[in-house]
Amino acid sequence: MLFQLQEIDQRLHELERLKFDIPERIGALDRKDEEISTRLKAAQEQLEALQKERRQQERDLQAAQDQIKKYMGQLLQVKTNKEYDAMQHEIAVYKIRIGEHEDAILKLMEAAETASQTLEEMSREATAGQEECRTARTQLQERLSAIDDDVAVRLDERKRMAMKIEIRVVQTYDRVCRGHQTDAVVYLKKGACGGCYRVIPLQVIAEIRKMTRVITCEACGRILATEPELG
Numbered sequence: 001m002l003f004q005l006q007e008i009d010q011r012l013h014e015l016e017r018l019k020f021d022i023p024e025r026i027g028a029l030d031r032k033d034e035e036i037s038t039r040l041k042a043a044q045e046q047l048e049a050l051q052k053e054r055r056q057q058e059r060d061l062q063a064a065q066d067q068i069k070k071y072m073g074q075l076l077q078v079k080t081n082k083e084y085d086a087m088q089h090e091i092a093v094y095k096i097r098i099g100e101h102e103d104a105i106l107k108l109m110e111a112a113e114t115a116s117q118t119l120e121e122m123s124r125e126a127t128a129g130q131e132e133c134r135t136a137r138t139q140l141q142e143r144l145s146a147i148d149d150d151v152a153v154r155l156d157e158r159k160r161m162a163m164k165i166e167i168r169v170v171q172t173y174d175r176v177c178r179g180h181q182t183d184a185v186v187y188l189k190k191g192a193c194g195g196c197y198r199v200i201p202l203q204v205i206a207e208i209r210k211m212t213r214v215i216t217c218e219a220c221g222r223i224l225a226t227e228p229e230l231g
């Protein structure tokens with residue numbers, strides 16, 4: 001009966017271990033989910049930065065064009081050659097700037113196009129990835145509640161099993177369990193303790209066979225039993 005009790009406890013122990021892993025795995029999924037969002041947000045910000053820079057370049061281009069128009073108007077009113085040359089020089093400078101702005105706008109448009117495609121791809125992947133996370137999380141949560149149900153059943157089973165055994169024996173077993181969680185009761189193996197392999201004296205083995213009291217291994221404290229076919 002102690003072995004049956006131990007079997008239930010081993011299953012409970014196993015369930016606790018499974019349960020212990022699940023929140024960690026859910027946490028990992030949450031982190032993955034968050035990571036995807038962060039990457040997506042960074043890509044969005046990059047695209048927005050390119051668009052903002054382009055708008056700035058367009059404003060600067062417009063300003064340079066306005067400036068040239070203004071100089072062209074003033075050109076008609078200049079009195080000296082020197083003034084005329086200076087004005088022409090200014091106009092030339094602004095024309096160069098216009099060319100630079102136009103180049104920059106083209107490059108920014110291309111970069112934004114690429115960034116937009118990347119974002120679209122990432123967006124698709126992110127949706128799929130996050131969907132995967134959601135499904136996996138739901139499965140884990142379902143498993144967690146299934147484990148809880150299983151634990152409740154085993155605990156009930158354990159209670160009923162423990163009631164069949166002498167209270168003293170259960171107490172000894174529970175005490176030994178605190179040191180040896182999953183193998184508090186062991187069979188003798190070739191005259192030795194099945195837990196720590198300490199050789200057990202013959203008169204002690206004879207006493208174990210009688211089963212009149214609980215006998216524990218002097219070395220490791222486990223409860224000793226003889227194999228059914230040998231006992």
Ligand SMILES: [Zn+2]
Nearest residue numbers: 193196217220
């Ligand atoms: Zn032992």
